[in-house]
Structures are given as structure tokens and as C-alpha cells.
Amino acid sequence: MTTLRPQASFRTASAEDAIRVLDELRRTGPLVHCMTNIVVAGFTANVLLAVGASPAMVENSEESAEFAQIADAVLVNFGTLSPDRVVAMRAAVAAATRAGTPWVLDPVAVGALGYRTRFAAELVTARPAVVRGNASEILSLAGATGSAGRGVDSTSTSAEALDEASGLARRMGTTVAVSGAVDYLTDGTDVLEVHSGHELMTRVTGVGCALGALVAACCAVEATPLIAAGAATTILTVAAEVAAARSAGPGSFAVALLDALHGLDAAALRTHLG
Amino acid sequence: MTTLRPQASFRTASAEDAIRVLDELRRTGPLVHCMTNIVVAGFTANVLLAVGASPAMVENSEESAEFAQIADAVLVNFGTLSPDRVVAMRAAVAAATRAGTPWVLDPVAVGALGYRTRFAAELVTARPAVVRGNASEILSLAGATGSAGRGVDSTSTSAEALDEASGLARRMGTTVAVSGAVDYLTDGTDVLEVHSGHELMTRVTGVGCALGALVAACCAVEATPLIAAGAATTILTVAAEVAAARSAGPGSFAVALLDALHGLDAAALRTHLG
Amino acid sequence: MTTLRPQASFRTASAEDAIRVLDELRRTGPLVHCMTNIVVAGFTANVLLAVGASPAMVENSEESAEFAQIADAVLVNFGTLSPDRVVAMRAAVAAATRAGTPWVLDPVAVGALGYRTRFAAELVTARPAVVRGNASEILSLAGATGSAGRGVDSTSTSAEALDEASGLARRMGTTVAVSGAVDYLTDGTDVLEVHSGHELMTRVTGVGCALGALVAACCAVEATPLIAAGAATTILTVAAEVAAARSAGPGSFAVALLDALHGLDAAALRTHLG
Numbered sequence: 001m002t003t004l005r006p007q008a009s010f011r012t013a014s015a016e017d018a019i020r021v022l023d024e025l026r027r028t029g030p031l032v033h034c035m036t037n038i039v040v041a042g043f044t045a046n047v048l049l050a051v052g053a054s055p056a057m058v059e060n061s062e063e064s065a066e067f068a069q070i071a072d073a074v075l076v077n078f079g080t081l082s083p084d085r086v087v088a089m090r091a092a093v094a095a096a097t098r099a100g101t102p103w104v105l106d107p108v109a110v111g112a113l114g115y116r117t118r119f120a121a122e123l124v125t126a127r128p129a130v131v132r133g134n135a136s137e138i139l140s141l142a143g144a145t146g147s148a149g150r151g152v153d154s155t156s157t158s159a160e161a162l163d164e165a166s167g168l169a170r171r172m173g174t175t176v177a178v179s180g181a182v183d184y185l186t187d188g189t190d191v192l193e194v195h196s197g198h199e200l201m202t203r204v205t206g207v208g209c210a211l212g213a214l215v216a217a218c219c220a221v222e223a224t225p226l227i228a229a230g231a232a233t234t235i236l237t238v239a240a241e242v243a244a245a246r247s248a249g250p251g252s253f254a255v256a257l258l259d260a261l262h263g264l265d266a267a268a269l270r271t272h273l274g
Numbered sequence: 275m276t277t278l279r280p281q282a283s284f285r286t287a288s289a290e291d292a293i294r295v296l297d298e299l300r301r302t303g304p305l306v307h308c309m310t311n312i313v314v315a316g317f318t319a320n321v322l323l324a325v326g327a328s329p330a331m332v333e334n335s336e337e338s339a340e341f342a343q344i345a346d347a348v349l350v351n352f353g354t355l356s357p358d359r360v361v362a363m364r365a366a367v368a369a370a371t372r373a374g375t376p377w378v379l380d381p382v383a384v385g386a387l388g389y390r391t392r393f394a395a396e397l398v399t400a401r402p403a404v405v406r407g408n409a410s411e412i413l414s415l416a417g418a419t420g421s422a423g424r425g426v427d428s429t430s431t432s433a434e435a436l437d438e439a440s441g442l443a444r445r446m447g448t449t450v451a452v453s454g455a456v457d458y459l460t461d462g463t464d465v466l467e468v469h470s471g472h473e474l475m476t477r478v479t480g481v482g483c484a485l486g487a488l489v490a491a492c493c494a495v496e497a498t499p500l501i502a503a504g505a506a507t508t509i510l511t512v513a514a515e516v517a518a519a520r521s522a523g524p525g526s527f528a529v530a531l532l533d534a535l536h537g538l539d540a541a542a543l544r545t546h547l548g
Numbered sequence: 549m550t551t552l553r554p555q556a557s558f559r560t561a562s563a564e565d566a567i568r569v570l571d572e573l574r575r576t577g578p579l580v581h582c583m584t585n586i587v588v589a590g591f592t593a594n595v596l597l598a599v600g601a602s603p604a605m606v607e608n609s610e611e612s613a614e615f616a617q618i619a620d621a622v623l624v625n626f627g628t629l630s631p632d633r634v635v636a637m638r639a640a641v642a643a644a645t646r647a648g649t650p651w652v653l654d655p656v657a658v659g660a661l662g663y664r665t666r667f668a669a670e671l672v673t674a675r676p677a678v679v680r681g682n683a684s685e686i687l688s689l690a691g692a693t694g695s696a697g698r699g700v701d702s703t704s705t706s707a708e709a710l711d712e713a714s715g716l717a718r719r720m721g722t723t724v725a726v727s728g729a730v731d732y733l734t735d736g737t738d739v740l741e742v743h744s745g746h747e748l749m750t751r752v753t754g755v756g757c758a759l760g761a762l763v764a765a766c767c768a769v770e771a772t773p774l775i776a777a778g779a780a781t782t783i784l785t786v787a788a789e790v791a792a793a794r795s796a797g798p799g800s801f802a803v804a805l806l807d808a809l810h811g812l813d814a815a816a817l818r819t820h821l822g
Contacts, residue, residue: 039315039331041587045753050798055753057587060630062663070660082334082358084630112344115336203536205319205329250324251532258799262751313589313605356608356632386618389610477810479593479603524598525806 013185013192013230015273018238019266021222021231026052030220033071034213035059035089037079037108040206043254044075047210050261051235053217064088068095072220074103075213076123078116086119093126102129102219102228106212111140124172129225131168132177132212135161142168158184162191175225177215177233179208185229192230196272197237203250204257211236238272239264287459287466287504289547292512293540295496295505300326304494307345308487309333309363311353311382314480317528318349321484324535325509327491338362339369346494348377349487350397352390360393367400376403376493376502380486385414398446403499405442406451406486409435416442432458436465449499451489451507453482459503466504470546471511477524478531485510512546513538561733561740561778563821566786567814569770569779574600578768581619582761583607583637585627585656588754591802592623595758598809599783601765612636616643620768622651623761624671626664634667641674650677650767650776654760659688672720677773679716680725680760683709690716706732710739723773725763725781727756733777740778744820745785751798752805759784786820787812 031054036044041057048055058067061084068074074096076089096103105128107120120141124131133141135156142164158180165176170188177185183194201207214236218228242264243256305328310318315331322329332341335358342348348370350363370377379402381394394415398405407415409430416438432454439450444462452458457468475481488510492502516538517530579602584592589605596603606615609632616622622644624637644651653676655668668689672679681689683704690712706728713724718736725733731742749755762784766776790812791804 037331038312038333038586039319042316042590042753045587046798046802049751049753056657057585057628058657058661059586059628060663062631063629063661066661066663080331080333081337083336109330109332113332113337113340115334115340203323205316205323247533249533249536250320251529251536254320254532255529255799255803258802259795259797262797262799311605312586312607313593316590354605354607355611357610383604383606387606387611387614389608389614477597479590479597521807523807523810524594525803525810528594528806529803 009189010191010193012273013194013234015234015269017227018231018234018269021218021228022051022235022264024221025217028221029054030072030217031056031070032213032217032220033058033067033074033092034077035064035085035092036075036077036209036213039079040209043206044210044213046258047261048213048217050258051214051217055213059085059088061088061091065091065095068092068101069099071101073216074101075106075216076103076128077106077209077212078108078110078120079209081116081119089123093123097126102216102225104128104212104216104219105131106209107131107133107137107141108209110137124174127172128174129219130175130177130215130229131172132179132215132229134158134179134208138165138168138176138178158182162186166191175229177229179211183233183237185226185233187226190226192226194230194233194237196234196241198240198244200244200247200250200253201237201240204254207236234269234273235261235264238269241272242268283463284465284467286547287468287508289508289543291501292505292508292543295492295502296325296509296538298495299491302495303328304346304491305330305344306487306491306494307332307341307348307366308351308490309338309359309366310349310351310483310487313353314483317480318484318487320532321535322487322491324532325488325491329487333359333362335362335365339365342366342369342375343373345375347490348375349380349490350377350402351380351483351486352382352384352394353483355390355393363397367397371400376490376499378402378486378490378493379405380483381405381407381411381415382483384411398448401446402448403493404449404451404489404503405446406453406489406503408432408453408482412439412442412450412452432456436460440465449503451503453485457507457511459500459507461500464500466500468504468507468511470508470515472514472518474518474521474524474527475511475514478528481510508543508547509535509538512543515546516542557737558739558741560821561742561782563782563817565775566779566782566817569766569776570599570783570812572769573765576769577602578620578765579604579618580761580765580768581606581615581622581640582625583612583633583640584623584625584757584761587627588757591754592758592761594806595809596761596765598806599762599765603761607633607636609636609639613639613643616640616649617647619649621764622649623654623764624651624676625654625757625760626656626658626668627757629664629667637671641671645674650764650773652676652760652764652767653679654757655679655681655685655689656757658685672722675720676722677767678723678725678763678777679720680727680763680777682706682727682756686713686716686724686726706730710734714739723777725777727759731781731785733774733781735774738774740774742778742781742785744782744789746788746792748792748795748798748801749788752802755784782817782821783809783812786817789820790816
């Protein structure tokens with residue numbers, strides 16, 4: 001049983017960190033090697049392009065290790081797993097580790113299915129910079145019993161998963177990002193909260209997956225994973241608030257979200273977090 | 275040679291059924307296991323999310339049977355078939371059958387290609403709740419000779435396929451939905467017609483595939499496949515009329531279609547079917 | 549070392565050719581067999597539908613040869629390569645060659661990765677009607693040393709690649725299209741330039757890949773590959789200018805691009821090239 005340490009510090013993710021990281025993304029255009037799924041690959045690429053990063057999807061076992069060495073960050077997303085993707089992901093993680101390149105684990109639907117649950121338990125020991133998931137996924141990965149996650153929907157709140165997230169972060173030496181109405185990010189000691197966002201984010205496929213990719217991009221330009229994950233979450237959720245104000249439903253919201261990410265500036269970040 | 279039985283009843287699908295089924299979708303958020311293709315996976319997920327269902331794409335043979343047992347309905351779409359997907363689909367269908375979970379067959383491009391034609395002929399004997407296709411696909415599946423379908427385009431009208439659709443429904447104990455300018459749905463005895471819709475539906479990829487997914491979602495909340503298929507077709511085609519009125523072309527139509535599905539209410543369904 | 553022949557003629561691609569080819573696309577709706585990648589498959593299909601062509605994505609080795617014989621043109625795009633796709637692409641190219649069907653090679657990220665570089669070097673000898681790529685990809689394929697392309701970004705300008713493109717076109721008996729701020733298209737003797745376009749094209753995933761598909765569609769209705777490639781490039785880049793004027797960022801640009809392709813007419817083509 002893990003518990004938050006008494007001395008855990010809670011604070012809201014900083015608008016200034018998000019501004020600085022977004023500037024770096026646009027200045028350097030980091031190459032993000034995305035191993036992701038057939039549902040969200042296009043949207044993920046568009047989210048990364050909208051913030052100024054450079055996405056590339058290379059998912060076959062013949063090329064994944066070679067490409068992970070070229071990339072500035074690597075995303076490993078479980079959405080549509082397959083035996084070849086498993087081999088390719090293992091090779092990419094090993095190559096990223098050798099090269100000192102940060103990589104992010106997004107274990108979609110872990111807990112609901114045995115095959116991916118076992119693979120997630122294997123990969124999480126290989127020191128991802130950040131693990132991102134919803135509460136059910138994080139609870140499953142933490143080995144919590146009683147998690148009733150089915151599919152990609154979370155049946156637990158992010159706050160309920162924070163305790164287990166913190167223990168997972170400490171045991172694995174990683175940072176854990178729990179998505180939800182409030183996002184919690186923790187390295188096992190400190191906790192960042194992100195309160196921005198909008199309900200329409202749950203009515204468009206791939207918003208959570210795109211957050212994982214954005215966390216990877218931010219890890220390419222910010223060395224502290226907790227700060228990088230906080231900046232990525234802030235950037236996406238503030239853009240979502242901007243977009244929701246211009247939307248008539250989930251279709252126009254997804255379009256406006258890309259526009260908002262492209263046009264996001266310091267003033268908007270400060271206003272929405274103020 | 276099959277013919278419509280003399281006593282076949284023709285009626286227009288009911289707005290009230292569509293209203294009731296849509297309410298149920300939003301109230302219960304059924305989990306729809308989609309085995310579909312790389313072209314339309316994202317759009318399919320967004321259509322399901324827009325009406326309140328919960329899509330999950332699991333297509334590998336290691337997980338498809340396990341996931342079909344968790345899901346409330348299963349979609350088997352042939353778009354981009356492969357040997358592994360064939361194995362995964364067989365396993366998912368078997369698991370759905372054991373669990374009593376309704377599943378929908380969408381045999382994209384059947385007839386044009388031998389590999390998928392043989393597989394469709396195999397799967398259709400496993401009692402799908404609904405088979406959905408355009409006229410050429412349904413004619414091919416029914417074993418009609420002379421069908422000149424090539425790719426996913428239909429060279430026959432839906433009315434021309436109704437006779438064979440009816441025979442197929444009776445022989446296989448299923449419901450057949452034939453998409454076209456007019457949609458015909460039949461369980462081999464009764465025929466529902468849906469006259470709503472818009473030409474722009476044919477200029478956006480995946481609208482037909484998304485209809486298959488929506489039929490599956492409706493089968494999760496409505497026990498009679500003919501009613502479920504009628505409700506799904508009504509919901510999608512009325513939303514298409516709403517969307518077309520707000521569109522400048524196929525790009526904005528696809529976006530507006532998701533918005534319209536999200537905002538669709540009883541008044542709009544009654545007005546457009548009135 | 550290859551150089552442009554002294555007698556090389558430079559001219560701007562013709563609006564009248566683009567108008568004629570676009571009319572043919574809409575009149576005949578050619579079936580384009582796309583073997584492309586999971587990131588852009590949906591967007592590619594929507595671009596082809598918006599101009600009136602009929603896309604079909606068949607990428608498995610069981611069906612690709614059979615389908616290439618039915619199709620009016622074939623696209624071979626390397627985006628997310630895999631061993632099965634390699635086998636399927638080889639078979640499709642052989643079948644297209646036997647049938648006299650034009651096919652287009654889009655060797656995404658060639659040069660950055662050994663596996664696809666070797667396969668591109670093999671396929672380019674099989675007489676594609678057109679090879680399309682950015683400057684780095686074309687330089688890599690031409691065997692130029694010193695190309696520093698990484699991923700799908702081009703670190704060389706299209707003008708810098710023109711010399712090698714011309715040599716490649718002559719050696720392989722093909723037409724080479726180099727995408728960039730200015731597009732250069734050459735059959736090794738003549739050079740077409742296209743100056744239209746917009747920077748937002750680089751902030752949406754799949755615009756380059758969709759251009760490859762559009763080149764294939766145009767090759768189905770125009771026998772001279774250089775003219776077909778010029779028309780495709782003109783159609784897409786002029787639509788991009790129309791779309792950019794109606795966009796608030798990359799999300800709305802992608803939507804407006806499909807609307808603009810659908811509504812593109814002779815007047816717009818003449819005005820933007822005038």
C-alpha cells in the first residue's frame with residue numbers, strides 16, 4: 001500500500017513554464033517519434049504540427065530502433081497493439097535509452113486486456129520519462145486491485161488514482177500524469193494540478209493520446225519530466241478552453257483545438273490559468 | 275432466385291424509434307468494439323463519441339476475443355483486411371456469439387476481391403445481427419451474378435438489391451441494410467425505408483463505415499436488429515441533412531456532421547422525417 | 549554527376565492543363581488504388597473524393613495485385629512501411645506494370661532509414677510514372693551524398709534538388725516532382741514550376757502525401773506524366789491559397805482545403821496563376 005508522503009507539495013502547474021516550453025517547441029521543432037495507433041495517428045500528428053513540433057510515425061520493427069536514435073523524443077502508445085508493434089516498441093525503447101532520449105509511455109486500455117497489461121508492466125520498468133493515462137489505466141498499472149476500467153474509459157476519478165500514481169512514480173523512478181477533470185502529475189514527491197480543460201475533450205477521439213505525444217515533445221525541450229508534463233497538459237487544456245468557446249460541438253471543437261494550439265500565446269495561457 | 279414475399283410490408287423508419295434509441299445511447303454509452311480499417315478508424319470513433327457511445331478499436335488476434343466479451347456490441351468492417359485481422363475477426367465473432375453480444379458485418383468491397391469475398395461468405399453464416407453494405411456489396415454477398423461492383427462504389431441502386439437482400443436476410447437469419455440514395459433495411463419479411471440523407475455523404479470517406487458502427491451501437495440498446503438499423507440510419511441521415519445546410523463542401527460537412535450528431539434532438543428528427 | 553541539360557526548358561505549369569485535367573477527374577471519377585500509411589489514409593481519401601476521384605485503400609499482399617489490375621492508377625506511399633506492405637507493394641507494382649496502369653512512388657522519409665531507402669532504390673527501377681518527394685527525399689533517392697534529411701522534413705530546398713531530380717528522371721525514365729516553397733517537376737528535359745501554395749500546407753499532416761495521390765489520379769486521365777503532375781500540383785496549391793484565405797489556423801485550413809478542392813473552378817485556377 002502506497003500513500004502520498006506527508007511532505008508532498010501540491011501546486012498548480014505554472015503558466016510561465018508552459019509559455020517557456022511552448023516557445024522552445026516553436027523555436028526548435030523537435031522531432032517526435034510516435035509509435036501510436038491507427039485511430040489517432042493523424043490527429044496526433046496534427047496536434048504536434050500545430051504547436052511547432054515535427055512528428056514522424058515509424059512503427060515497424062525494421063526501423064523503430066534506427067529512428068528512435070534520430071528522434072528528440074519517443075512516444076509509445078498502446079492503442080492498437082500487435083505482436084510486430086510490441087517488438088518495434090521494445091527496440092525503440094532500448095534505442096532511446098541508449099541514446100539518452102526521453103520516451104513517454106501511454107498504456108491505453110491497460111487493465112482491461114491481459115496482453116497489453118503484461119507488456120505495460122514490462123515496459124514501465126524501462127524508465128519512461130513520463131507515464132500518462134487515465135485513472136483506471138494508472139490504477140491498473142500500479143497493480144491496484146478493484147480497478148474496474150473497461151476500454152479506454154475511466155471509471156475512477158484522477159484524484160482517486162493520485163495515491164497509487166505517486167507510489168508508481170517512486171518505485172519506477174518516473175513521472176506519472178493522471179488525466180481527468182483535474183489532471184494530476186507527480187514524480188512521487190511533488191504534485192502538479194491542472195484545472196483547465198473542457199468536457200468536449202472527452203467527445204473527440206485521440207485528445208488523450210495527443211496529450212501523450214505533446215508530453216513527449218515537451219520532454220525534448222525541458223529536462224525535468226514533471227515540468228514538461230505540466231507544460232504539455234497546460235498547453236492542451238488551455239487551448240481546449242479557447243477552442244470550446246468557438247465550437248458548436250465535437251466536430252468543430254477538434255478543428256478549433258488545432259487552430260487554438262497554433263495561435264496560443266502567453267496572454268491566453270496567463271488569462272486561463274489566472 | 276429469391277423474391278420479396280408477397281406479404282412484405284414497406285414502411286418508413288420511425289422518428290420515434292430513432293428518438294428512443296438515441297436517448298438510450300446517450301443514457302447508457304454502450305461500449306462498441308470496432309474492428310475496422312485504417313482509413314476511417316478515427317472518423318468512426320468520432321461519430322460514436324458524438325452520439326454518446328463509447329468506441330474502442332481492438333483488432334489484433336491476441337486481444338479481440340477477450341475484448342468482444344467485454345463490449346456491448348461488435349463491428350466487423352473489412353476495409354483494410356489482412357491475415358491477422360481475419361484471425362482476430364473470427365475470434366471476436368466467436369466470442370460475441372458465446373456472450374450473446376450483437377455484432378454487425380460491413381463487408382467493404384466484397385465481390386471486387388476474392389480474398390474478402392470468401393471471408394464474407396464464411397462470416398455471414400455466423401449470424402450477424404445486421405449486414406450493412408451498398409447495393410453491389412449486398413448483391414455480391416447474396417451470390418448474385420452480374421454484379422459489377424468495383425471497389426467501394428456501388429454501380430447498382432439500393433432498390434435493385436432489395437430482392438436479393440431480402441433473400442439473404444431470410445437464408446442467414448439476419449437483417450440486411452442496403453445503403454444508397456434511399457436506404458432499405460429488411461429482415462426478409464418487413465422492409466424499412468429511409469429517405470433522408472444528402473449527396474455530400476458520398477464525398478467524405480467513412481460515412482458508410484460509420485453507419486455500420488452506429489448500427490452496432492444501436493444494436494446494443496435495441497433488441498430488434500431491424501429497428502436498431504432503422505434508428506441508426508435515420509439518426510445519421512437526418513444529421514447529414516442538418517449538417518449539409520451548414521456546409522460549404524465536403525470538409526466542412528464532415529465537421530458539421532459530428533456537431534449535428536452531438537446536438538440532434540427529437541424536434542429535428544421529427545421535422546426531417548415529417 | 550548529373551546536370552540540367554543546357555537546353556532544359558523552364559515554364560510555369562499551365563492553368564489550362566489543370567482545368568482540363570480537373571474536368572476529366574470529375575467526369576470519369578478514376579479509381580485510385582492507394583497503398584499509403586495509417587497517418588494520412590483518411591485525409592488522402594478525402595482529398596481524392598473532394599476532386600471527384602474514387603479512392604480505395606487496399607494494402608495487404610493477398611489483394612494488392614488483384615486490385616491494382618482493377619484500378620485506374622496506383623499510389624505507393626512509404627509512410628508506415630512494414631514487411632507485408634513491402635510484399636504487397638511489389639505485387640501491386642508488378643500488376644500495374646502488366647496492366648499498363650500508371651503508378652506513383654512517394655518514398656516518404658527515404659534516406660533517413662536504411663530499410664526504406666533500399667526498397668525505394670529497388671522500386672524506382674520499375675518505372676513509376678512519377679516519383680514525388682521533398683528535396684531531401686529526392687536527393688537521397690538520387691544517390692546524392694550529403695543529404696541531411698531526417699524524417700519527413702526537408703533540409704534542402706527544392707531548387708537545390710532540381711539538378712539531381714533531372715538526372716534521376718532521365719536515368720529511370722520517369723518524371724520527378726520535388727515539393728517545396730516552389731514545386732519543380734521534370735521529366736529530365738523539361739521543367740515545370742509551380743509557385744502557388746501556402747505555408748499552412750506544412751502544418752497539416754498528409755498534404756504532401758495527398759499530393760502524391762492526386763498525381764496518381766491525374767495520371768489516370770492525362771497520359772503525359774509531366775502534365776499530370778503539373779496539373780495535380782496546381783490544383784492542390786491553388787486550392788490551398790483559396791483555403792488559407794478562409795482559415796484561422798491549421799485545423800480550419802485542412803477543412804477549408806477539402807471545400808476548396810470540391811469547389812475549385814477555372815476562374816480560380818486562372819486568377820491564382822495569373
